[in-house]
Amino acid sequence: MKLFVVKESRPGEKRVALTPASVAKAKALGYEVEVAAGAGAAAGFADSAYREAGATLVGSAAGSGTAAGSGSGAGAAAGSGAGAESSPAEVAGAIGKAQVVASVSPLEPSLASHLSPGSVTISFLQRERDAATIAAITQARANALSFDYLPRISRAQAADALTSQAIVSGYRVTLVAAGLLPKFFPLYMTAAGTIRPAKVLVLGAGVAGLQAMATSKKLGAVVSGYDVRAASPDEVKSVGARFVNIDLPPIDGAGGYARELGEERAKKQQELLAPVIAEQNIVITTAAVPGRPAPLLVTKQMLAGMAEGSVICDLAAESGGNVEGSVAGEVVNLSGVTLWGGKDVPSQMAPDASSLYSGNIVAMLGFITKDGALNLDKEDEVVRDSAVVLSQ
Template sequence: MSVIGVLRETAAGERRVALTPDVARRLSDRGVKVLVETGAGRMSFFDDAAYTAAVVVTRDEIYAGSDVLLCVRRPDDLAAARPGQILVGLLGLDPNGLNGVTAISLDRLPRTLSRAQAMDALTSQANVAGYKAALIAAEACPGFFPMLMTAAGTTRPAQVLVLGAGVAGLQAIATARRLGDQVTGYDVRDAARADIASTGAAVLDVAAPSAEAAGGYARDLTEDEAGAQSQGLAAAIPRFDVVITTAKVPGAPAPLLVPAAALAAMRPGSVVIDLAAGNVAGSVAGARTLTGNEVTVIGAPDLASTVPVAASTAYARNLLALLTHLMPHGEPQLDLDDEITRAVLLSDREGARP
């Protein structure tokens, strides 16, 4: 019988847990033994007593007794792992520093495959982040989001611009619209522009060509294309009360979409939320800063962690789908002829990707 161990997250600010009590029960029902580290679910409001189908043990016992280790972020104490143990989580794209474990990274999941959709943790967590970004913007904005008609007069709705219409961007658009904003979206991909329009939001017209790439991501812009985009965005951004940026590039720095000049041209009291930690000039991950012209800039690359119940529930279900794929008969079977398994395998026991 395989043993799955759930590690408590140790990264600062991380409140998610890799496995919820419900998913632990489902795995137990399939004959898999589940070990959960003491306190693993506490920050997600799942106390140890809730894991009735698992055995709650120490961290040392997790490392010593598990065949498969589950986490959200890469653990910082992998020296305690045994070579050949399987580690599954959002481990990034870098195979270095994994201490000989067989690493399965959900960051590498081929997201365009229909049979991989239930495993797609990047999508589930981006949904949470986009939702929370709109709420944070509403809290930081000094005015109302919706139009309000009162005896003292009518207050216009906030004007919100969302840059990047992937999963997080579309969720931010949808949430902002539900809050009553007048929302505009922008993306360099034609398909994403159609997605923006389908939500009922306006589509920002910038004189830059489409930049569609394989896998649904945007390709790198040429120097001329990037210049045209930057000029168009810089002219449009000051019209908005709130700007939410979500444009990420896998394995590369996030593109700068809101330069310092655009921030300087925004009205005092405007709010900019940077989900990519790099889309906005001067943004600091995890910090709220104020520019010289009193524009609030919030660097927020880890928003899913701030909604730990919803984010953990979705993530645990993604892991359940992946484990079902990797362990069809209760034991890990890493079939490198399978395109999903081959894609997510970040490193083998020798510490390098096969």
């Protein structure tokens, strides 16, 4: 069996699906590992490291890198980065010979069309957003497993890429916020006077939010958190933060996720959170609803109530934003408040993000491999739920 690791092509994506440290684990499952030349360069993993780990490189060691075309996926070869490069023909050929193709972003439709019947892609892949890629995979009579739909069960935890990447995002956004805030995080008591600790509020107590709370706490801030789910108070307290109690009943969605709020509930929540937000030095928003635009948590009017020099970091900016006025990938100033919109946040820590994602890939391979052969068991909950295309 062959496992092919694509070189990511979406602008801003620096991660790689498999690191050199995971090559041996994939080989132990029975896979010959092929890696597109330069696939790990943006994450700090040289081609030589893959060779030494036992992988075969596909493509020339010379070239100028790759860049995406009009799509948002992985594997398009033509252009802009630095380092090694595989030609489009070499990439297409490797995909056509592979039983499994691993990437972070979905394959470009033009590359997905080269998949062999019965082969499997493993990546992030959303049904509505990536319809063209899904159509190409279906036309090729291949299969697609997506980390976006992995069931939240204990036996699937090692393959949970949403969680692993959210940990990275929650940590990173806290450091960004600390860098933007013109004051200390911790309490300082000196002969010259006392500096009060920063106040940090995190909205959303999922994995990213809890990581942001824990990191803020370690940096010495006074941390509080809020989420609509019933389990949130205990989760917030577990990382040393204070839960913000407002006079609204909890709302839970499927699989432990939050669900979309109605308009009346959303407005009431904004009204109750406004005075809490006004007291903060930093607000970090991480709220997301699977398959839907991010909920609006902070309006411009609420933002204007914060002190000048305060910071808001919107980790959900790429999916519509939790904060009115946030722009993904940009820092803007509104009413004297610095507003940061997150974009490609895991890629800002590409080496560690890739290492975690690589572990998720290996775990997923374990669910579809038996006795050294590809085995897509439709009765397995992990395979069934994560399958976006199941042609076999």
